[in-house]
Each structure stands twice: as structure tokens, then as C-alpha cells.
Amino acid sequence: MLDALQFEFMRNALFAGLLASIICGVIGTLIVVNRLVFLSGGIAHSAYGGIGLASFLGWPYMLGATLFAFASAMLMAAISIKAKERSDTLIGVMWSVGMAMGIILLDLTPGYNVDLMSYLFGSILSVPRSELLFMTFLGVGILLLTSYYYRDLLAMSYDAEFAQVRGVPVRGLYFLLIGMVAVTVVIVVQIVGLILVIALLTVPPYISEKYTRSLLQMMLVSSLLGMLFITGGLWCSYTYDLTSGATIILISGCGFMLSLLLDKLLSLKRKIQWRRAHAL
Template sequence: MWEALQLEFMQNALTAGILISVVCGIIGTLVVVNRIVFLAGGIAHAAYGGIGLAYFMGWPYLTGTVGFSLFSAGVMAAVTLKAKHRVDAMVGVIWAVGMAVGIILLDLTPGYNVDLMSFLFGSILAVPRSDLWQMAVMGVVVFVVVVYYYNDFLAMSYDDEFARLRNVPVTFLYCLLLGMIAVAVVMIIRVVGLILVIALLTIPPFIAEKFTRSLRTMMIASSILSCMFTVTGLFLSYALNLTSGATIILVAAAGFFISALWEIFKHRQPTYPSV
């Protein structure tokens, strides 16, 4: 098994996995506690429109997708702030329209046949060095922003009304959060695919939320869990010759079920005398 570490593509895949785990641990925590998983899923799927746009216009991948995702995140932020009760329907619309636009634009791009499947499950085993650097820079930016605004993010996520009374710029922070989700999701999709992004944004924070007592520890625990799932998944996929992204997700799912069973077991343990 250890000979796998000698292979450069395996080293790159592991580095990418760890970088992504840290970013998803931080952003995923904010996504889960703010209950915007569906919104994050919408942004991730709408990014397809960006992929199509980039190929159709002949723009670099990042310009097209980041621009498109920031736009769809902006629309979602505006809807959330103006008509909160309409958000889920609006996210559904953007979700579907974004994907459809992407596919039609790829159809219309002459002589180009992109395998959209690779954007679903990604290709973590084929990450080039340059992408690692981009992700490292993004990771540092996300980390710095979250550390700088930590108390404000905490107050906004816990009780946005009270946060407003303490002059926390709730609207700005909400837009900042959606913007960070958009940029992070787009960069990570390219490497590990859409489905793994959603899995890593939700499963580790959801497990971590149960046993942590602060957002900070939840972020750290999510990142560590995410790393464990990614590394285990990568080695399993190498050993058993399975698709890496899907294997990582199933490892994470196994972790999730173990934590859920443990939770049920823990709640059954103490038997109080009935009153």
C-alpha cells in the first residue's frame, strides 16, 4: 500500500484532498450551522452554467465559472434578503437553469466534447501542481477571512437579529459567506467533482456538530474528519481499483452512520427512573 505514496499523482491527490478538507471543514461548518446546504448545492450545480460559458466563449475555466457562480450566489443572496420565504423555490430554479444553460452552451460549442461526468465525480487522481497552488491560496484567503470575522460570523449564525443590534454587518457577512462558497465550490469541483464537494461540505460538519462546543472546534473537527475520509477513501480506491470520488463519499457516509448509531446508543444508555 505504501508504495502508492511514491507515485507523484498519488502525492498530488493526497495534498489536494487535505487542502480541500480544510477549506470544506471551515466553509461547511458555516453552511451547516446557517442551514444553507440547499443553497450551497444550488450554487454548486449552477456552476455548470459557468463551465459551459467558459468553453463557449473560449475564456479560461476560472474566469467563466467564478464569474457565473458569483452571479448566481448574488441572486440567491438578494432573494434571501428580500423574500426569505421564497428562497428554496428560487434556489431550485437557479439550480436547474444553471445546469441546463451549461449543457446547451457545450452543445453549441463547435468541435468540443467535454465529458460532463468528470465534473460530477471529478478526477482527483489527475490534479496538476498548478491547481494545488491555486487551492492553497484560496485556502489561506478563506482561513484569514474567517479568523478575522470569527466573532461576527458566530453572532450572525447563532442569532442574526441580536447580531444586528450589536452593529454586526449581517448583510455584508451573508454575501461574503455566499461569495466564499461560490469561489471555493468552483475551484474544488474541478478537482474532485460536484458530488464530493457537497459531501465534504455537509457530512463532516454534521458529524462534528454533535460533539463540539464551539464553531472553532467544529471547524477543526470537520477538517480532521474530512482528511480522514479523503485519505482512507483514496487508499481504498487505489487498493480496490474503484472511482476515487465515490469511494471517498462512501467512506464519509460510513463515518456518518457510525456517528448516528453512536448517538442513538449514547441516548439510550442512561436510564433515569420514570417520574
């Protein structure tokens, strides 16, 4: 791994990966405890419309994707805050329509087109410096907002109705959260691609939820796990010449299996202790 770091693209990839793990750890935790996984998937796919729009209008890729994802996220938030039970259908519609729009707009764009495969599987090895700067900027923004509203987000995530009674600005906060999810999704899609974005947002929080005692701890542990998965995945993809995004997710998948195994072992240990205590 160390000799790989002599290449600038590897250093950029590693930096982008570590940045993404921190953001994913924080926002992924909020996604998991607020049950927004499906909505995040919807945002990620409809953001493809933004890619199409950006290349059609000749805008920078990140700007188009961010704006489009943000706009569709606000629409989804408005829908889901009103009718929570029925929101999944509408998100499903936006999910596919956004994606279709992106493909049509790319068809209509003359000349060289953005490679669909790089959007689907990510292009962490070709993250340019300018986008790295943009990502850092967005990441710092997300971290500042989350720390400022930490108590509000905590109360809302546990029990939104009670939080509202206590004076937490739940409506505004919900839109803020979905907006942050949109920005995060755009960042993470760069790293692991559209298909795998949900894995990186949900696997580390899922594992850490069982072993942590507070939202803050869950965010920290998720970030560390994300760093482990991304660094490990990058190393594997460099050593064995594999697609980086898919390798990162496979490593996360292994982590997920290991955590399930650990759970089993722990419950087995408790069972054995019980048997010993009862002299069986």
C-alpha cells in the same frame, strides 16, 4: 498508500484532498449552522454554466467556474436576504437554468468537450499543479477572511437580528459568506464532483456539531473528519480501483452511520446507568 505516493498525481490528489477538507470543515460548518445547504447545492449546479461558458470562450476551466459560481451566488444571496421564506423556489430555478446553460454552451463549443462525467464525479486524480496553486491561494484567502470575521460570523450565525442590533455588518457579511461558499463549492467539485459536493460539505459538520462546544471546535473537528474521509477514500479507490469521488463519499457515509450508532450506544449507556441507579 505509501507506495502510491511515488506517483505525482497521487501526491497532488492527496494535497488537494487535505486542502479541500480544511476548507470544507470551515465553510461546511458555516453552511450547516446557517442552513445554507440547499443554496450551496444551487451554486454547485449553476456553476456548471460557468464550465460551459469557459469552454465556449476558451477560458481556463477554474476561472470560468469560479466567476460564474460567484456571480450566481451573489444573485442568490440578494434574493434570499430579501425574502428568506420564498428563496428556495428561486434557487431551484437558478439551479436548473445554470445547469442547462452549461450543457447548451458545451453543445455549441466546437471540437473536444469537457467530459461531463468528470464534472459530475470529480477528477481528483488529474488535478494539475497550476490548479493546485490556485486552490491553495483561494483556500488561504477563505481561511484569512473567516478568522478575521470569526466573531461577526459567530454572532450572525446564531442570531442574525441580534447581531445587527449589536452593530455586526450582517448584510455585507451574508454576501461574503455566500461568496466564500461559491468559491469553496468550485474547489470541492474538483475533488468529489458535482453530485457529491454537498455530502463533503455537510457530513463532517453534521457529525461534529453534536460533540463540539464552539464553532471553532466544530470547524476543527469537521476538518479532521474530512481529512480522514478523503484520505481513506483515496486509499480505497487506489487499492480496489474504484471511482475516487464516489469512494470518498461512501467512506463519509460510513462515518455518518457510525456516528449515529455511537449516539445510540451513548443513549443506551445513559439508560443503563439510570436503571442501575434506580436499582431496577
